[in-house]
Amino acid sequence: MIKVTIDDIEVEVEPGTTILNAARQIGGEVVPPAMCYYSKLPGTGGKCRTCLVEVAAGSTADPRPMPKLMASCSTAVMDGMVVKNKTSQRVHDNRGGVVEFLLINHPLDCPICDQAGECHLQDLGYEHGSAKTRYREERRTFDPIDIGNKIKLHMNRCILCYRCVHVANQLTDKRVHGVMHRGEHAEISTYIENAVDNDFSGNMIDVCPVGALTDKTFRFKSRVWFLKPMEAECSCTKCSGKAVVWMFGNEIYRVTARKDKYGEVENIEDKTAWICNDCRFEKKDPNAWNITGPRKIDRHSVISQGKYATKIDKGLNKIG
Amino acid sequence: MESLTNRKKVVSDKPMTLWEKIYIPAIVGGMMTTMKHMLRKRKTIKYPEETRVFAPVYRGQHVLKRDEQGRENCTACGLCAVACPAEAITMTSAERLKGEEHLYREEKYASSYEINMLRCIFCGLCEEACPKEAIFLTDRIVTTEFERDEFIYAKDKLVEAIDDRIDITKRQFTGKRTEK
Numbered sequence: 246m247i248k249v250t251i252d253d254i255e256v257e258v259e260p261g262t263t264i265l266n267a268a269r270q271i272g273g274e275v276v277p278p279a280m281c282y283y284s285k286l287p288g289t290g291g292k293c294r295t296c297l298v299e300v301a302a303g304s305t306a307d308p309r310p311m312p313k314l315m316a317s318c319s320t321a322v323m324d325g326m327v328v329k330n331k332t333s334q335r336v337h338d339n340r341g342g343v344v345e346f347l348l349i350n351h352p353l354d355c356p357i358c359d360q361a362g363e364c365h366l367q368d369l370g371y372e373h374g375s376a377k378t379r380y381r382e383e384r385r386t387f388d389p390i391d392i393g394n395k396i397k398l399h400m401n402r403c404i405l406c407y408r409c410v411h412v413a414n415q416l417t418d419k420r421v422h423g424v425m426h427r428g429e430h431a432e433i434s435t436y437i438e439n440a441v442d443n444d445f446s447g448n449m450i451d452v453c454p455v456g457a458l459t460d461k462t463f464r465f466k467s468r469v470w471f472l473k474p475m476e477a478e479c480s481c482t483k484c485s486g487k488a489v490v491w492m493f494g495n496e497i498y499r500v501t502a503r504k505d506k507y508g509e510v511e512n513i514e515d516k517t518a519w520i521c522n523d524c525r526f527e528k529k530d531p532n533a534w535n536i537t538g539p540r541k542i543d544r545h546s547v548i549s550q551g552k553y554a555t556k557i558d559k560g561l562n563k564i565g
Numbered sequence: 566m567e568s569l570t571n572r573k574k575v576v577s578d579k580p581m582t583l584w585e586k587i588y589i590p591a592i593v594g595g596m597m598t599t600m601k602h603m604l605r606k607r608k609t610i611k612y613p614e615e616t617r618v619f620a621p622v623y624r625g626q627h628v629l630k631r632d633e634q635g636r637e638n639c640t641a642c643g644l645c646a647v648a649c650p651a652e653a654i655t656m657t658s659a660e661r662l663k664g665e666e667h668l669y670r671e672e673k674y675a676s677s678y679e680i681n682m683l684r685c686i687f688c689g690l691c692e693e694a695c696p697k698e699a700i701f702l703t704d705r706i707v708t709t710e711f712e713r714d715e716f717i718y719a720k721d722k723l724v725e726a727i728d729d730r731i732d733i734t735k736r737q738f739t740g741k742r743t744e745k
Contacts, residue, residue: 357673465673468647471647547647
């Protein structure tokens with residue numbers, strides 16, 4: 246075990262752990278935000294640069310500070326390392342710059358976007374971005390594309406985190422989905438708009454940190470803060486069958502996997518509870534699900550707005 | 566105990582004097598007050614022939630604005646409904662189809678939009694929450710009705726007519742829409 250100090254909090258972690266995962270072991274405010282890193286998908290990380298932290302002392306053997314800010318998702322900890330995240334003004338300023346860059350090509354169509362309310366870029370923009378943009382050039386624009394008949398791709402909103410490509414790589418057996426071209430021109434695409442017809446392709450909606458990949462069965466149906474997230478189970482042969490159903494009254498508007506506080510799909514019984522396309526897109530009948538209770542939502546989340554415990558309880562009694 | 570106000574009067578059942586019994590001085594005194602008020606300027610007006618001048622920020626009946634090209638500004642983002650403390654606003658959204666670009670500004674629009682005017686407390690938070698400058702409160706007064714359902718205003722009452730625009734320039738211009 247090696248000792249590392251993050252924001253004056255000491256923690257002991259396994260050798261080879263990244264700074265981000267060490268911070269997640271502490272939890273709370275010291276955890277840097279991550280737009281591209283996804284702990285359940287090996288190979289992700291190092292692209293978005295939102296998780297930059299200051300390393301004030303490299304290790305006990307070599308206590309010199311690292312000259313540049315380091316991407317915490319891909320930097321391994323060393324014994325005696327001192328890391329600054331919340332306590333460093335430099336980190337805050339730089340992260341604001343990163344957010345400004347991410348927002349250069351990102352349209353400000355949050356009032357339309359289905360991801361609004363659970364979007365990580367929205368949170369980051371609120372925390373770090375200024376209210377005005379300095380960018381005067383035209384944003385790059387694409388027409389929305391269908392990936393299969395259930396997923397909509399808004400390339401305008403994509404921040405090229407590559408998470409969905411890793412889902413297609415690691416979760417599905419035959420990949421027809423990836424990133425084409427380079428730099429400014431890079432875009433997520435299917436090979437000549439081939440449909441992704443794998444049973445688990447819907448998970449790329451869940452891993453997308455922004456609203457680039459959205460559920461077509463939920464498209465423009467409602468806003469997330471009007472829906473009640475409920476934990477539900479069903480007997481499914483393909484996946485764990487444990488999901489979150491988003492209800493409006495007694496209707497199921499959409500089904501997602503269970504996500505933790507970092508926006509990642511939860512581990513249930515030591516297996517990541519990805520859900521299959523049948524559960525996600527087809528099962529919209531409340532009788533097909535065994536609804537076990539309301540999902541715990543952070544009190545400060547916009548999703549918890551206007552929701553009172555009594556209301557959820559009442560809804561539960563009606564269904565159960 | 567010390568009294569809280571100085572308006573307390575001690576009641577007495579002393580019998581009235583003759584001067585008080587003939588009542589005429591008291592009647593004359595009362596008529597004097599009446600005459601004095603008759604000569605004063607009236608505080609009331611003859612509504613609806615006359616109307617009062619409204620403050621430029623008066624919060625009356627809502628309007629859903631259209632843009633310069635006559636397209637509806639509202640994109641059914643739901644922020645007015647979530648900001649509404651009285652939960653008076655409900656909406657459903659729909660996707661704009663090809664060929665409807667002249668009707669709706671954005672790719673999503675409100676296919677139905679209802680405000681329950683009996684619930685509305687005219688606080689103006691919906692106007693403040695709106696990111697698209699679509700909803701404004703105006704100086705129009707919500708009319709009285711006999712039935713409760715007539716107070717649920719749908720899009721036919723809320724959206725301004727293309728040839729009969731509602732002027733809201735007197736209200737503060739937030740300039741949110743230009744801040745792209």
